[in-house]
Amino acid sequence: xxxxxxxxxxxxxxxxxxxxxxxxxxxxxxxxxxxxxxxxxxxxxxxxxxxxxxxxxxxxxxxxxxxxxxxxxxxxxxxxxxxxxxxxxxxxxxxxxxxxxxxxxxxxxxxxxxxxxxxxxxxxxxxxxxxxxxxxxxxxxxxxxxxxxxxxxxxxxxxxxxxxxxxxxxxxxxxxxxxxxxxxxxxxxxxxxxxxxxxxxxxxxxxxxxxxxxxxxxxxxxxxxxxxxxxxxxxxxxxxxxxxxxxxxxxxxxxxxxxxxxxxxxxxxxxxxxxxxxxxxxxxxxxxxxxxxx
Amino acid sequence: xxxxxxxxxxxxxxxxxxxxxxxxxxxxxxxxxxxxxxxxxxxxxxxxxxxxxxxxxxxxxxxxxxxxxxxxxxxxxxxxxxxxxxxxxxxxxxxxxxxxxxxxxxxxxxxxxxxxxxxxxxxxxxxxxxxxxxxxxxxxxxxxxxxxxxxxxxxxxxxxxxxx
Numbered sequence: 001x002x003x004x005x006x007x008x009x010x011x012x013x014x015x016x017x018x019x020x021x022x023x024x025x026x027x028x029x030x031x032x033x034x035x036x037x038x039x040x041x042x043x044x045x046x047x048x049x050x051x052x053x054x055x056x057x058x059x060x061x062x063x064x065x066x067x068x069x070x071x072x073x074x075x076x077x078x079x080x081x082x083x084x085x086x087x088x089x090x091x092x093x094x095x096x097x098x099x100x101x102x103x104x105x106x107x108x109x110x111x112x113x114x115x116x117x118x119x120x121x122x123x124x125x126x127x128x129x130x131x132x133x134x135x136x137x138x139x140x141x142x143x144x145x146x147x148x149x150x151x152x153x154x155x156x157x158x159x160x161x162x163x164x165x166x167x168x169x170x171x172x173x174x175x176x177x178x179x180x181x182x183x184x185x186x187x188x189x190x191x192x193x194x195x196x197x198x199x200x201x202x203x204x205x206x207x208x209x210x211x212x213x214x215x216x217x218x219x220x221x222x223x224x225x226x227x228x229x230x231x232x233x234x235x236x237x238x239x240x241x242x243x244x245x246x247x248x249x250x251x252x253x254x255x256x257x258x259x260x261x262x263x264x265x266x267x268x269x270x271x272x273x274x275x276x277x278x279x280x281x282x283x284x285x286x287x288x289x290x291x292x293x294x
Numbered sequence: 295x296x297x298x299x300x301x302x303x304x305x306x307x308x309x310x311x312x313x314x315x316x317x318x319x320x321x322x323x324x325x326x327x328x329x330x331x332x333x334x335x336x337x338x339x340x341x342x343x344x345x346x347x348x349x350x351x352x353x354x355x356x357x358x359x360x361x362x363x364x365x366x367x368x369x370x371x372x373x374x375x376x377x378x379x380x381x382x383x384x385x386x387x388x389x390x391x392x393x394x395x396x397x398x399x400x401x402x403x404x405x406x407x408x409x410x411x412x413x414x415x416x417x418x419x420x421x422x423x424x425x426x427x428x429x430x431x432x433x434x435x436x437x438x439x440x441x442x443x444x445x446x447x448x449x450x451x452x453x454x455x456x457x458x
Contacts, residue, residue, distance in 0.1 A: 001339035005297050008317035008363050031364075038320075038359045039340035051317065053364055079353070103430025105344060105408065108353040109360070192429055 003041035010053045014139060017054050017166050022141040024050040026163040031055075032075050033109035035102065036118040060113070060168060065090050068174055074113025074167045078125075082107065090174045093132065093182040093202055097124040100184065103192045113167040116152065119159045122195040122220035124184070126153060129170060130225045131200050131217030137169040144168070153224035177204035177212060181287030185276040189263065195220040196264045199252070199276035201232075201284040203240060209289070211240045216248065216281070221258040221273045228252050228277075240285050249278035302366045306331065307375030315362045322346040324362030325372060333373040335403050337432070344431030347404035348372050354411040356430075373403035376410055385455065386410055386448040395444035397435035404431045409445045417453055419445070 011017035021028050027049035031037055040046040054060055060075030063084055070091045072081065081087055082098045101107060101115070101124050115125040116136065129136075129149035136147045138161060149170075152159050161167060186198035197220040204213040214232040219225040231251045238244055258269035297316040304311060306329060313328035320339070325331045325348070337345035339358050346357040349371035357370075376384045383391070386409060396402045405428055412419055412427035419427070424445045425438075433441065 002320075003318040003361075006317055007298055008300065008361070034359055034361075034364075035341060035356075038361070041318075042340045042358075051361075055364065103344070104411070104427060105347055105354045105356050105430045106341065106359070108350075108355050 001042045003038075004044055004047040006041075006048055007050050008053065009050065010055075011057055013057050014054075014059050014166060014168050015141075017052055017057055017060075018139055018141040018164070020050070020052045021164045021166070024052070028052055028163075030166055032060075032111040032114045033077070033106075034114075035106045035110040036114060036120070054166070060166075063087065065174070068176075070172045070174060072112055072170045072172070074116075074169060075111050078102075078107040078110045078112065078115075079104070081112065091132075091172050093128050093184060093200060094125075094172070096182065096184040097128045097200065100124050100186045100188070100191075100195070100198070112170055116149075116170070117159055117161055117167055119153055119157050119224070120194065121156045121223055121225065122198065123225070124186070124195070124198060124219065127198060127200060127217050127219035127225040128184070129172070130227045131215050132172055132202065133215070133227065134173075135171045136167055137171065138162075138165045139168045140164045140166070146171075150227055155223050175202065175204055175213065179205040179207075179288045179291055181205075181284040181289070181291060183280045183283030183287060185280045185283070187272050187276065197221045197258070197269050197272035197276060199273060199280045201277065201280035203235070203281065203284045203288055205240060205285070205288045209239055211235045211238060211244075214240075214281075216252060216277060218252060218256050218273050218277065221256040221269045223257075223259075226256060228255055231255060240281070245278050245281045245285070248281060249274045252277040300363045300366070302362050304365050304367065305369040307371055313362075317361055317363050319362045320358050321348070321360040321362045321365050321370075322357035324365075325357065325370070328362075331372050331374055333403050335400055337400065337404075342432070343401070344404040344408065344428075345401050347407040347431065349375075349407060349411060352414075354408055371407075373406050376406060384410075385451040386413065386445070389444040389448035389451060390441075393440050393444035393447055395437060395440040397437050401431055401433040401435075405433065405441055409441075409448070412445070413449055413452060417449065417456075419449055421446070 029048035060073040134149040182202035184200040214235040216228045216232045253274035260266040335345040337343035341359045
C-alpha cells in the first residue's frame with residue numbers, strides 16, 4: 001500500500017496552482033485534503049507524475065455570503081464548514097450533511113472541492129450541491145468558467161473537470177423565505193461509512209403552510225447524485241401534508257436507477273430512497289414550521 | 295531508479311526535527327522510520343482504521359492520508375507527546391490503564407489522540423460525544439466500552455485537576 005513515485009510542488013495561490021497544472025500537463029494532479037486521493041494512490045488506482053499541493057493557497061479558503069449566494073472556496077476544510085456561523089444561518093443543509101461525511105479526523109483535512117472532484121456517487125457534499133443547484137467555478141491558467149453542479153457529474157468518479165482546471169469555488173443559492181427548512185437523511189452500514197443511500201430536502205412554506213418552493217435530491221442510488229426537480233416541482237402550491245410527502249417519496253423512488261453491489265440490492269436501495277425522501281421532507285417541513293421569521 | 299528526495303523540517307512534540315524522504319512517503323512512515331517515533335501505529339494505510347491518528351497543528355488527522363512532504367513547516371503531536379517530559383502518563387493515558395481500555399494495544403495511540411483532541415475542546419463530553427470522537431478509530435479487540443469509560447474517567451480527573 002505505497003504510492004507510486006511522484007514529484008511534489010506547493011502552490012501558494014490559485015494562479016500558481018493553475019500554472020503548475022499547465023506546466024506539468026495531464027499527469028499532474030491537485031491535492032487538497034487528500035482524504036480520497038491518497039487512498040487511491042496507495043492502491044495505485046491513481047498514479048500522478050506530479051502532485052500540486054493547494055493547501056497553502058489562501059485564496060481557495062474563503063467563505064463569503066453576498067446577498068443571494070454563499071460562496072465557499074474549494075479548499076475550505078469540511079470541519080470549518082461544520083462550525084461556521086454564516087453557513088449555519090444561510091446554508092444549513094450543508095452542515096447537516098457534513099455530519100455524515102467521514103469522521104472528525106478526515107473532516108479536519110477534507111475539502112468540499114475534493115469531495116466534488118472525487119465524485120463518489122454516495123458522497124454527501126455533491127448531493128447537496130446538486131440538490132440546491134450550486135454553481136462551480138472552474139479555473140485554468142487560460143480561463144475561468146461557471147458550471148452548474150447538475151452538469152458536473154458524468155459517472156461514478158468521473159466529472160466534467162478538465163485536467164488543467166481547479167474547482168476554485170462552490171456558489172450556493174440562499175433561500176430567503178422566512179419559513180425555510182431542510183434535512184439530510186442517510187443510511188450507512190456504520191456511521192461515517194459510504195452511504196447505501198441518502199436523501200436531502202429543502203422546502204419553503206408560506207403563512208398558510210403551503211409549499212412555495214422545494215428541492216429534493218437522492219444520492220447513492222445511481223451513478224451520480226440526482227436532483228429530483230420534477231418531483232420537487234409537483235409539491236409547489238400545495239399543502240405539504242403527509243399525503244403529498246408519501247406521493248413525492250414514491251415518485252422519487254421511481255425516478256432513481258440504483259444498482260446492486262456487495263452491500264445492498266437495487267431493490268433495497270430504491271426502498272431506502274423512498275423512505276429517506278419521505279423522512280427528509282417531513283423533517284424539512286417541521287424545521288420550516290418551527291422557524292420563527294426573523 | 296533515483297527518486298527525488300525532499301528535506302522535511304517540522305515541529306514534533308515541541309522539538310524541531312528534520313529528515314529526508316521521497317514525496318511518496320506518508321507522514322506516518324516518516325515519523326516511524328525516519329524519526330524513529332514508533333508510538334504512532336500503522337494499520338490499514340488507507341484511512342479506514344485511525345491507528346495512525348496524530349495532531350496536525352492541534353487537530354486530529356490521519357497520518358497515513360498525508361505525505362510527509364506536506365507536513366513540512368507544520369506542528370505535529372504524536373502519542374509520545376501526550377505524556378509529561380519525565381515520562382509520567384497524562385490523566386487520559388492513566389485512565390486507559392485504570393479502566394482496562396486496551397487489550398492488544400494496536401489501536402491505542404489513535405484512540406488516545408482522538409480522545410485527547412476531544413477533551414481539549416470539551417471538558418465534560420457526553421457519552422455520545424465520546425463515541426462520535428472515536429468513531430473513526432477501529433478496535434479489533436472490540437473493547438469500545440472500556441475505552442468510552444476511560445475517556446469519561448479522564449474527563450472527570452482533568453476537571454478535578456483544574457478545579458484543585
